[in-house]
Amino acid sequence: LSIGDEVVQGRIVDTNAPWLAQQLIDAGRRSGVRVELVEMATVSDASEHIERALVRLSAGADLLIATGGLGPTLDDRTREALGRVVSGPTVRDVGALDALTLRLERSGLALTAAQARQADRPSDFVCIPNEHGTAPGLHGALHEAEVLLLPGPPDELRPMVRDHVLQALAVFQHPDGEVMHTQSWVAFGLAESVVATALGDRLCEGHDPHTSIRVSNGLLHVQQSSVDKALLLEDAVQVEAALGSCGLPAGCDSPAHAVHSLMAGRGMRLAVAESCTGGLIGGAITAIPGSSQVFAGGIIAYDAHTKINRLGVDAALLADDGPGAVSAAVVEAMAHGACEAFGADAAISVSGIAGPDGGTPDKPVGTVFIGTCVEGTVRHRRVLLPSDRRRVRTWAVHAALMALLWHLNGVDAAMQWDAAT
Numbered sequence: 155l156s157i158g159d160e161v162v163q164g165r166i167v168d169t170n171a172p173w174l175a176q177q178l179i180d181a182g183r184r185s186g187v188r189v190e191l192v193e194m195a196t197v198s199d200a201s202e203h204i205e206r207a208l209v210r211l212s213a214g215a216d217l218l219i220a221t222g223g224l225g226p227t228l229d230d231r232t233r234e235a236l237g238r239v240v241s242g243p244t245v246r247d248v249g250a251l252d253a254l255t256l257r258l259e260r261s262g263l264a265l266t267a268a269q270a271r272q273a274d275r276p277s278d279f280v281c282i283p284n285e286h287g288t289a290p291g292l293h294g295a296l297h298e299a300e301v302l303l304l305p306g307p308p309d310e311l312r313p314m315v316r317d318h319v320l321q322a323l324a325v326f327q328h329p330d331g332e333v334m335h336t337q338s339w340v341a342f343g344l345a346e347s348v349v350a351t352a353l354g355d356r357l358c359e360g361h362d363p364h365t366s367i368r369v370s371n372g373l374l375h376v377q378q379s380s381v382d383k384a385l386l387l388e389d390a391v392q393v394e395a396a397l398g399s400c401g402l403p404a405g406c407d408s409p410a411h412a413v414h415s416l417m418a419g420r421g422m423r424l425a426v427a428e429s430c431t432g433g434l435i436g437g438a439i440t441a442i443p444g445s446s447q448v449f450a451g452g453i454i455a456y457d458a459h460t461k462i463n464r465l466g467v468d469a470a471l472l473a474d475d476g477p478g479a480v481s482a483a484v485v486e487a488m489a490h491g492a493c494e495a496f497g498a499d500a501a502i503s504v505s506g507i508a509g510p511d512g513g514t515p516d517k518p519v520g521t522v523f524i525g526t527c528v529e530g531t532v533r534h535r536r537v538l539l540p541s542d543r544r545r546v547r548t549w550a551v552h553a554a555l556m557a558l559l560w561h562l563n564g565v566d567a568a569m570q571w572d573a574a575t
């Protein structure tokens with residue numbers, strides 16, 4: 155249960171519920187308890203809404219976790235709402251009050267009446283220490299359900315869950331032996347409908363393994379779960395066949411990650427020369443811990459001058475009567491130039507029309523040329539990406555990294571976005 159006006163009004167996106175769901179599934183797997191998530195609900199800070207949700211959700215589950223509304227201000231009403239729906243009095247927790255006083259003292263602050271309220275709990279509940287904020291969590295029971303109230307800020311919630319909550323949950327103390335196993339894949343360059351067709355009736359409700367497919371930021375995610383591990387392993391072969399070369403190696407959640415792992419494993423160094431992606435490829439690679447092992451550097455070669463002077467692109471290619479900046483010849487020269495400039499083993503280059511202006515009948519908005527150079531051999535591909543600037547730029551990053559992955563592996567594969575060159 156996510157509680158807060160900001161969440162119901164859409165001013166902040168609820169990250170707590172999905173994160174908690176993942177933690178519970180993982181903890182269930184570790185402790186041999188099959189976790190079935192049945193509902194995620196969101197309510198405003200209004201007391202009556204919180205009370206109604208606590209009563210309704212706790213009646214239908216073994217475990218209810220609520221986040222938000224535990225702070226010191228008057229619009230934080232979760233603790234009081236719980237107090238009204240449980241039997242028994244509210245008490246002020248001495249340990250929690252001491253911890254709160256100490257925390258405030260360390261910041262040179264005195265405890266106010268509003269802050270002291272955060273140490274209140276129903277007499278049958280216990281407080282969970284909050285080492286990253288002032289509001290302790292609460293742990294107890296309502297109806298048949300084990301109930302947790304946790305702080306809304308993720309920086310407080312997450313360490314509290316990891317350090318104090320998961321190991322204390324009663325629902326994880328009685329393993330039923332039915333461990334839910336999962337497996338997942340990430341792919342780029344395949345239409346969702348094509349993959350769905352290839353997966354056939356796996357996507358039907360009730361199918362074992364349970365299979366789901368979703369697209370996020372251009373990346374296709376396939377996930378499977380089952381209590382039958384052998385069944386999963388058997389099915390993995392079919393799913394991998396459906397994804398083909400567009401599927402990333404196990405454990406890689408993005409093309410950048412796949413390129414990084416492959417090149418790190420081979421001891422290779424990467425350089426980039428980016429035009430329309432403006433540094434996003436370098437950004438994607440350097441977001442991966444340990445990227446200095448692989449990433450030599452990059453040049454954002456946005457204008458013709460930079461392409462010529464920094465990457466050695468032949469000026470004739472960029473002249474009015476040449477193929478132009480968005481062309482196979484230019485990205486190949488850029489990729490080669492980037493390898494030379496950085497003494498790298500491999501390079502990626504990108505030049506395209508991200509829009510909204512600049513498209514022509516020949517090269518509409520979304521046209522992106524990608525160059526790759528691996529140990530002196532250059533390749534290019536032309537793609538046509540869905541035409542809004544943000545998507546063209548982010549998907550071009552994935553497309554370029556896939557192109558390099560294939561080049562490094564000597565694979566000649568097609569992607570959904572390929573356009574005739």
Ligand code: ATP
Nearest residue numbers: 156158167168169170222223224225230305306307
């Ligand atoms: P506080 O002491 O800050 O008031 P709290 O437990 O009362 O703590 P809230 O007031 O509900 O928490 O939320 C405080 C902040 O935490 C929000 O402004 C938001 O930034 C973040 N937050 C709360 N709930 C969520 C959520 N479901 N997903 C992501 N962030 C959240």
